Every structure is written in structure tokens, then in C-alpha cells.
Amino acid sequence: MQLGKRRTFLAAVLGMVLIAPAVIAADIGPLPALKYDEAKAELGKRLFFDPRLSGNAGISCASCHVPENGFGSPTALSKGYPGSGNFRNAPTLINTAYKKIWLHDGRIGTNLDDLTREMITEDYIMNMDMRLMQERLKQDPVYVRMFKEAGYGEPSNGKVRKAIPEYLKSLTSRNVPFDNGTMSTAARRGMKLFTGKAGCVRCHDGPLFTDQKPHNTGVPENFDLFLDPMNHQAFLAFAMFQGIENYMNLKRDPGYYNVTLDKADMGKFITPTLRELKYTAPYMHNGMLETLEDVVAFYNAGGGADSNKSPLLKPLGLSKEERSDLVAFLLSLSGDPLTGEQYVWKEPYPEEYEAVTNWKEVRN
């Protein structure tokens, strides 16, 4: 609390006197508009929903990033690639194009191109050899046309990694009460708590409501990660590949430790955005909290139990009414569902690959 007050004071002074825009950027507020190329995004949309982008043609990006669920996973742990499970909750992709760091452990801090590659090729996610993927796409005349129309030439891996990010730019919050200034009175009271007594804004700041930094809030482990060997094997494969030592004996998700291999980062996860929470239950990196009421109660109690827990977390002493106001505010950060045709590819994909009829005559 002390820290929060000091910071608010400092921000106020600096904001007024010195470098106003820089500090205001960290304040909560509406998101700037994102420009994107329609043809490229349309192609990216078809790719996003196409199961042929996975090794066995069984799952698409949308299998875990479900539109009705705010492009996040409806199950606590994502379902992952057939034959294995997964060990985290797929986060929302709405507004993901604004982010600077991706995945709960923050292991990708470059761009959506790299993120797309990671998701498609990882063996416990989509397990796709992208060289084969490229040839699948070249076999579909619709893709051949769409790549061309998007100015990408013939279908290629590199352009898939451009088109999907372009589509992701189209997934942004629409008609959000907070942005429109149409919040309920309860939500307005909640906002005061958010920036004041509850101190949420210390991590959930900026237009995305996240500092995009790692914190350990003591979220309990999801034991299903370990008790279900399907999930555990995906976790082991991940830990093995990432070079985490002693992975066979790990009984917790190491989070950001994976990036730094510094024990001080054990159990830290990147602050998630609070936008579109209305659709993205269950919550936290492992889906351990089912409702926003649970999340608020969790922080009201000062977070969970962890020796490495952030010192920012203390019991908040919020009344029942205050907790409900805070939930109202959180819900006011969600906009219209992005489930219409503008966002979701609804046309069927061909059941079989058409043969190139004059195969012997044409160049491959």
C-alpha cells in the first residue's frame, strides 16, 4: 500500500510537470486502433481455423483458442495435441497483437511471427513439420488464390507466420463500456477500488491492463497437470526441451524461471490482460480459479501461499460489496463477443485434397 501511494504520487507529479505522455501511457485507458491488411487478415483467419495446420490434421489454433471463450481455453488446462494433453490455460488472443511478451512464462518476447511458429511446431501443441504444412497449403486452390491476393506469392511457411499475426490484429476489443464511458455506477466504484484500495493497477496497468511483467501471486498448482499423465507428458516434454534441470522431479510449474533459470523467478507468470474476462473463464495460467468472484476473493486474501510470492500482495480487506463492485468493473472491460463471420472462418474446408490434374506438366 505504501508503495502504491508513493507511486501514484510520483506519477501525478511527473505527469503534471515533466513527461506527461510517457507516464500516461502506463495509465489505464482505451486501446489505440490497430491497422491491418484485410486480404492478409482474411487469409490468416482461414489458416487459424484450419486443422490441416497440425501434424495429424486433427486440431487448429481455434481448438484451444475458442472464439466463444474469448479465444481462450474453456478448460482449465488446454486440451493440447491429440495423444498428449497440456499444462496451461490457453490465454485470450483478443488484443494479443498489442502485447510485447507472450505465453504465461514470457518465453517469447519478440513478435507474433515467432509465436505462430512456436504454436504450430511444438510437439505438445500442434506438432506440425512446417515443410509438410507448406505443401498441404499449396495443394488447396483456395489458399493458392488467397496467398496471391494477399500479395504473398505462393503459399509458404514464412507467409503463414505473417498472415496469422495479421488476422490476430483484427481481434481487438469492440464496444467496451470502459472505453466508451458507459460503465455502470457499480463499475465506477469498482474502478476506484481497482486504482486505489485494491491496488490491482500496480500490475494491471496501461490500456491492456497489464505491466507485461512476471509476478508470483501464489496461484495454487493445478494437480491435474501431474495427476493426468497426458498433461504431465506435455509438461515434461516442454521442460526437457527448455533445459530445465531435474524436470522429472518438478512438482510445480516453474513459470518465468524457465526464461531466466534464476530461482528468484520461480513460479512467476506474466500479468495477464484483464480485457475480455467476461468470456475467458477459467482464470489464471492454469485455470485454477473458476469465476471472477474467485479471483477477487483470492487477491482479497492476499494471494496464495508461496515462499517466493510478490511482496505487493497483502490481504486487502475488501467488503462483500466492494468485491462485487470490483467484479463489475472487471466485467466492464469486456466488449462484444468476437464470434461473428468477421472474426471466425465459418466456411467448411475441403474434405480431401484436390489432385493437380496435369501434374506431370506443371512445375511443383
Add this chain to the structure above:
Amino acid sequence: MFGSETVDTRSVSRGMGGRKGVLGCWFLFAALMTGWGAGCANQAGGAMAAGAKAEASGPPPLAPLGPPPIPPDNKQTPEKIELGKLLFFDARLGGDASTGCSTCHEPAQGWAWAEDFSRGYPGTVHWRNSQTIINAAYYPRNFWAGSVPSLEEQARSAARGAVAGNGENDIMEARLALIPEYVERFRKVFGTEWPLIRDAWRAIAAYERTLVQTDTPLDRYLRGDESALTEQQLRGKKLFEGKAGCIRCHNGAMATDFDYYNTGVPPNRRWEEDGLAQITFRFEQYVKGQTEEGYRTAKSDWGFYYRTKNRWDKGKFRTPSLRYTMYTAPYMHNGVFYTLEEVVDFYDRGGMDEEGRTTPFPENKSKLIKPLGLTDEEKEDLLAFLEAFSGEEIIVEAPELPEYAPRFTRQELMEAKK
């Protein structure tokens, strides 16, 4: 390449029991030709040498098959073989846990797959014919173009290829670690705390070295049982070694010289008609390191070329064994012939099918392949003799596989310090 081949050939000749002198020289020569002469034993520069070789000593005779060579760094033990058998049949050694070794090497289909192209990973089809596991242990190199030097490498390669097993090491190793019976068995056999994926390939290879057939009618005959072959088969043998000239390549105990030839096998037409097969075709050009121009223009499997990148190796494939062929239809690297009759007709025509189709690289076609002028009766004799290369069908029931179990109890997880 040269180094590993000489090691392999030495062990093969040891395995052939009593023929070390003759065969050892032959194999060493073949290895030299393959390694340094870039597989041109029957081509341009190598033609004279090959001719001289054949005239000086003739091809090695057919011989009974001894025990398979065992690599000194992967000795056979009953426990390892038993583990290898389980792993051979365990589809969890593949990307989505649906496609293991036995999926494409199905015991009831001749330990192969009874279609022209092997079935592939779900969502794909392969592009070559699945070869039988029976006697695979004797090949100094495996796969149709000999791209790997051992069964261990073959298992690894097949389990990982995108149109085969599509498995990655880490997920497969993680699965093994969560199957307590495997953890125990790997510990006993390999002495590791947790299973290592490379040891899985070693165990599978050890199991495959038990899948051999050394008591065919031909073996019995060559060991002195003159009643093992019928009169007709004996006539066929004479043709095989004489007029038909099969023995020029199909010689020695394995009925193969382990060398690479273009015999004129035409491309599989499926590539002209099947979209899924076209995908895999281009993918293979890509992954095998084709040039851009090669990728754009290839319309057939270039075979041994992918290893040597010499144009005179286009369309060459390793001579397959004739053993166990009664059970391994269809035939050839791309499964274009569904019966041995078709195969015999193909060679009788001098390496073309009934429509006159042949290799797109006629310039590389082996000079050994010429019209044979066999009569119908001679063809039947030859076919009868080919049957003598196969014994009883080897059928193995898929074993019951051990199950996953959680690594920790809920209690242990609850007590974990955070």
C-alpha cells in the same frame, strides 16, 4: 559413409558363417564402389570395373542365411529383446500416439504394409513401399536408398519423419518416463534412471534382429537337403542363375548385393491422381535437400540421388532381398507391382511394365537389365523358385502394453514445498 559401410559389411560377412573370404572381398568392393565411386558400379566410370568383377569371379552364389550381424555396441539380451518387442508395438512412440513401428510394419501384412505406398501418419500418406522387417537385420544400410546405416537409425528416423511417425524425441521420452513398467525395464536393460529415447531405438533394433528367417526351402536345399526344392524350383534356380540373370544382383545369402540400381521401375501413377500423395511427394523433395529446380521439376522418386546428388544416380534403389517376398506384396520401392508374376514380366520385358512405361531416367538404367525372352513355362519355373525364398509366415501377436501411471500422488503434490 565409407567408414560405417566397411564396419557393417565386415559384420555381415561374419554373420554369413564360413563365407568370410569370398563375401568379405565382394562386400568390401561393393562398399568401395558405393562410397568412393558414388554408386556407379554399373555406370560409366564403373562399368569396366564392374564388368571385370563379374567376369573374374562371377556374382557370389546364393547361400544359406546364417545368424544376423549383431553390432558390438548393441548386444542382444533377452530382456532387451522383450523390451524392444513391446516398443515395436507401442504406438505411443509416435506424434499423436497412433502410429508406431508396427502400424506400417504390420505382422499380418508381411511385417510391411500391403499397399503401394505405406500408410503414413494420420493426415498423410507415405511415398514409398513399406519394407518387411523380416531379415532387415542383414542390410548394411536401411531404407530404399540406404539413407541410414543401422536398424537403430532406421527406427529413429521412421518414428520422427512427418509422414511416418511424426514423433519428437522429447514427447516420446516423456511418455516412456510415465509408464512405470518401461522405467523399470529400461533401468534393468540400459542402467539409466529414466528411459532415453535412443535406448528405445536400440531395444527395437535388438527385437528386429530376432525377426529373421533362415530355414526356407532354399536354405534347407543349400545346406544339403536336396528334397527341399521341387523339380520345377530347381529349373527355376537354373534360370535364376543363368538365362534370367537375376543372380547378378540378387546374390549371396540375402539374395541382394546391397547395391543401388535403376532397373527401369516406372513412377507410381498415384502422384498424377492423388492430392494427398502429391503433397508428400513435394515434401520429400523439400526435406531431402533438393535444389530449387529439382523441387520444381521432379516428377518421380530420384532414389539414391538424394544421397549422392549425382545425376547418374537418379532412379536408383537398393536391391531388395527376395526372402519373405511371398508375404510382402506389393513390390518395388513404390509398390507398382502387386504380384511376383508382374515383377517377372517386368524384367522379362527388360525393365518396363505392360504399357511400356519405364524409368524417367533411361540413361541411368542398368545395362544388366535386358529383355530375357523367357517362355511362359520358364516364368512359372522362376516363380516357383522365388517361393523357395520364403518359409512359413511369421505371425506374432501384439503384446499387451504397459500403461501410464501418474508420477506423483496427490499427497506428494500437496506436501511439495513452494
